[in-house]
Amino acid sequence: AQSVTQPDIHITVSEGASLELRCNYSYGATPYLFWYVQSPGQGLQLLLKYFSGDTLVQGIKGFEAEFKRSQSSFNLRKPSVHWSDAAEYFCAVGATGFQKLVFGTGTRLLVSP
Amino acid sequence: SQTIHQWPATLVQPVGSPLSLECTVEGTSNPNLYWYRQAAGRGLQLLFYSVGIGQISSEVPQNLSASRPQDRQFILSSKKLLLSDSGFYLCAWRAGGTQGNSPLHFGNGTRLTVT
Numbered sequence: 001a002q003s004v005t006q007p008d009i010h011i012t013v014s015e016g017a018s019l020e021l022r023c024n025y026s027y028g029a030t031p032y033l034f035w036y037v038q039s040p041g042q043g044l045q046l047l048l049k050y051f052s053g054d055t056l057v058q059g060i061k062g063f064e065a066e067f068k069r070s071q072s073s074f075n076l077r078k079p080s081v082h083w084s085d086a087a088e089y090f091c092a093v094g095a096t097g098f099q100k101l102v103f104g105t106g107t108r109l110l111v112s113p
Numbered sequence: 114s115q116t117i118h119q120w121p122a123t124l125v126q127p128v129g130s131p132l133s134l135e136c137t138v139e140g141t142s143n144p145n146l147y148w149y150r151q152a153a154g155r156g157l158q159l160l161f162y163s164v165g166i167g168q169i170s171s172e173v174p175q176n177l178s179a180s181r182p183q184d185r186q187f188i189l190s191s192k193k194l195l196l197s198d199s200g201f202y203l204c205a206w207r208a209g210g211t212q213g214n215s216p217l218h219f220g221n222g223t224r225l226t227v228t
Binding site for chain 2: 098104
């Protein structure tokens with residue numbers, strides 16, 4: 001079965017600084033990986049997804065993520081954080097033949113002025 | 114394009130009262146449908162999912178039930194609410210089939226407070 005770990009519960013970043021949110025997954029075959037963002041009181045919005053091919057994927061809002069098979073990781077990055085990026089971020093993994101996505105517990109991003 | 118509608122946005126209900134939350138999807142056929150719950154400060158808990166009309170899979174035995182009376186309609190219900198049912202309820206859909214690479218698309222959620 002798949003599993004996802006987001007080791008950081010909270011992260012605080014200064015506005016304009018770079019950001020990296022960690023995600024580690026466990027799955028025996030090639031996973032399908034997703035990052036979502038949730039603003040307070042809202043649903044989850046898909047930021048980006050990885051299926052195959054280029055291990056660096058670009059998403060919306062200036063985010064990117066890199067799939068590293070050797071490290072079982074799919075970390076989310078952004079070169080320069082804006083105050084509007086403050087939200088909760090969820091990593092998720094899927095697999096062929098499975099009807100469900102498995103989500104991590106989320107990382108709450110705080111942006112300081 | 115596909116859209117998902119979830120209502121109501123907020124709901125305050127007394128303990129012991131019934132519950133009905135509705136979710137509909139437009140612009141796609143035979144989607145997989147999901148109900149999630151978020152308790153305050155916690156992650157996503159999958160409650161139910163459905164791969165077709167009348168087909169419901171329950172992930173967590175509890176005070177809730179789900180039904181799918183039409184292809185693009187998913188309903189979350191309870192006969193008698195408990196305080197512990199309070200939370201943020203999210204409906205989601207993804208393309209049907211067994212391809213795991215389909216992302217989930219979420220509604221805007223319902224904030225349920227049981228008093």
